[in-house]
Amino acid sequence: MGDRVRAWHPDVPLLREVYHASFDHAYPLHAHDDWAVMLVDSGAVTYSLDGSAHHAAPSALTLLPPGIPHDGRSAVRGERYRKRVLYVRPDWLPGGVAEFVARRPTLTDAFSLAAARRIHSVLRHPGEAMAAEHALLAVRESVLAHVGRSAATPRDAPLARRLRRLLDDRFAESFTIASAARDLGAHPSHLVRVFSQTYGIAPYxxxxxxxxxxxxxxxxxxxxxxxxxxxxxxxxxxxxxxxxxxxxxxxxxxxxxxxx
Incomplete structure (x- = not known):
């Protein structure tokens, strides 16, 4: 089986690139401008991040922060690995998170893994940009909990009602959570949380x-x-x-x- 690589730019807010690869490639030390959110589907990868050794396997979601050097190679010499990577803009997460994640770059909880896999799954179908955007915000929430930055969401029924009216009025249009958040003057993550809290269902x-x-x-x-x-x-x-x-x-x- 030969090397296989696929990369594209999806029309999803904050998500710059999706990259799928199956090969036995050893990456030299390098750094990204964006967050790299990696799923390893088969095989395993060992890598050094900011001078410390780590292991990426199918049971984990790996986060590689922007600007922090890392390398990567198959955990077993000569054995192929298969991975899927989301490259997400640096402002996906607030300042100060990258340094913490560089020390603890692995998430193993079922929610994070399911949300990341859902992004790749829905991107196989046209018209699912908001579904991918919602799942990407869910991964963001998991990362913030991982670094101890999550906070209780105060109830905001008026904001939830405003979003509901927008969805009711514009359901036949193509738009994103990010554009709705701009219209309503709220952060996309906060908008999803208060709507879900108020109505018991996610906006998407x-x-x-x-x-x-x-x-x-x-x-x-x-x-x-x-x-x-x-x-x-x-x-x-x-x-x-x-x-x-x-x-x-x-x-x-x-x-x-x-x-x-």
Whole structure:
């Protein structure tokens, strides 16, 4: 099996690049401008970060801070490893976090791993930028807890209601949590926390249910699935079908046929 590498720039706030690789490559000492958030899917990697030795395996999420030198190689000489990396802008995390993470760059909790894997999973499908953005904010929360910087979120029902009105009014548009946060004068992470705290559902999940509900009504009125997808904010018919089936248990076409 030959070396395989894939890299691209996703249209997701803060996320600059996604990089997938399968090879046996030894990286020399170097530093990134961005945060590197690495999943090792098979094999294992040993690396030096800021002069200390570390190990990256499939059971861990590895964080490589911007500007801090590191290298990397297969933990077993001659054995390939497979990894997926997210390169995230330096302002993803507040100042002072990088130095702490350089000493403790490994997260092993199930929540962090699931959130990081979800980013890669949803990026396989067009139209899922907000889902990836939400998962990236979830990883951010995990890192802040890891470094002891998480804080209790005060209740802010008025802000949550303002976001809900925005989602209700603009559910058919393409937008991001970051753009909603700018409109509402809040940090994206805070916006997600207060909405989830107030309504018991994440903003992204709420938005999807609003879109599916609108699609359901249009299908009952005789709309074609492809036209309904375009009118309700989905990227295409396949995007609508994936979420419609997840929420309602059937495809839009089957639902429309059964309602006639």
């Amino acid at each position: 999940r709420y938005l999807v249910t609003r879109r599916v509900g609108a699609a359901r009504r249009l299908l009952l009125e005789g709309g074609r699935p492809a036209d309904v997808a375009a009118r309700t904010g989905f990227h295409d018919q396949a995007h609508l079908t994936r979420h419609f089936r997840r929420v309602l248990g059937v495809t839009p076409a089957l639902f429309a046929a059964a309602s006639r």
